[in-house]
Amino acid sequence: MHITIIYTICQCVIDKIAIALYSTISIKVRLQFFITGGFNMELFWFKGKNTFPNGIHPHEHKDTGEKEVRRIPFAPEVILPLSANIGKASIPCVKKGDSVYRGQKIAEADGYMSVPIHASVTGTVKDIALAPSPDGGMARAIILATSLTSVQTVDYSALRAIDEMSKAELIKAIQETGMVGLGGAGFPTHVKANLPEGHKVKTILVNGCECEPFLTTDQRVMLESLPELLLGIKIVMKCTGAEKAIIGLEDNKRDVYDAIKNILPKDGPISATLMPTKYPQGCEKMLVTALLNIEIPAGQIPSSIGVGIFNVTTLAQLGKLVPSKNGLIERVITVSGPGVARPGNYVVPLGTPLKFILEHCGWSGTAEYVVLGGPMMGKTVSSLDAPITKTASGILAFDKTLADLKKNEREYPCITCGACVSVCPMRLNPSTLGLLAKKERYEEMRDNYNLDLCIKCGSCTFICPSNIPILSLIQTAQEINKTKK
């Protein structure tokens, strides 16, 4: 009898504690519990130190990270599209038949939301005409025929001291380099460094996550161009008035972390933080949550919450180009994938055709085997005659086409397992979004299920055991809603 009473009292106390604990959990988590039929333990207990809730762990394939960057020879012809970034296209300042030298400005910026273009080879302007574009189709471009006398070396010795330049002079100098976000976004860097009226940045986050499988460009740039990276950080700190900068690295780049720690003073304004390796850590929203434990409100830019975010390769190039008064004419890319005989990281003159690069790396095949960028967020290319542009960080060549890979992946009905919900970093319900998309209820997806918050990371598609192409359903819905606006 006594034992029964004691047992009942204990049971009541345990229940009370459980209810009290449960009531402290956010509504979103409780909803997730009901949707998925179980807790995502990471989200339930805590989001973890220096990370964000949810996400996935695809196989890394980062073996090129151990190889030093090498140069690729000049292609006989380079294609420099006039519109290869967010903003307005550039205006050519050369004409067909002109001789140009490597580094010469060949197109002017068309206003503030635009950047100039510089010749990546010494040679002759073959034409200013439509040419294959990496986005598919054709785009207006300056086509240069490379001279046999063109040399690769560029003089990056400093001609001016950053400390002696005013903020306005720095912003102008950044625009003159033609720099845009090299991490893939393509947003003009001078616009990002020049804060909108009323915005104040306290912290710069330097994005060195490189969370996409295969890509190791940022890793090599950090290891081989550390002084330039630190100078680039100082430039954007001066432009934005930020007091401190944090270099965010995933813990699969411990070599970079050790190298940075070795040269940074302990209590200086620039520091480095390691984060657990997880995809999509490199997305801006995830990075802010992981490093600062705050969120960028929907529809707002990072500077609205006092944060500036820049990619490491962008800043390393800034640290090279601004002091030496050079323009952006080349970049480092990762060339990898099972079809490539000589994978690695290469310095490539902008405008070099993809086919030329791939052949140099020991691969010959057709466009449907090739992905520009990482396997999660990159795109299959439509033509190998398309050139490498400022925003491309990698070329991956596979031994099977995407169509071949998917041949055996029959799509099954949703089994409401909740896996997609538990990995979505934006805490959306990809399963419901997919179901609604199939019923073409696109406006309902936008109005009731936060369709526009999707960052297109593809984690839901990656994890789905029923092979439902959730991301492409979401992308279709977003495109159709855009045409209805």
Ligand code: SF4
């Ligand atoms: S693609 Fe969109 S819905 Fe799917 S996991 Fe990423 S953010 Fe979530």
Ligand code: SF4
């Ligand atoms: S869409 Fe796929 S991952 Fe999501 S609940 Fe359905 S079966 Fe599971």
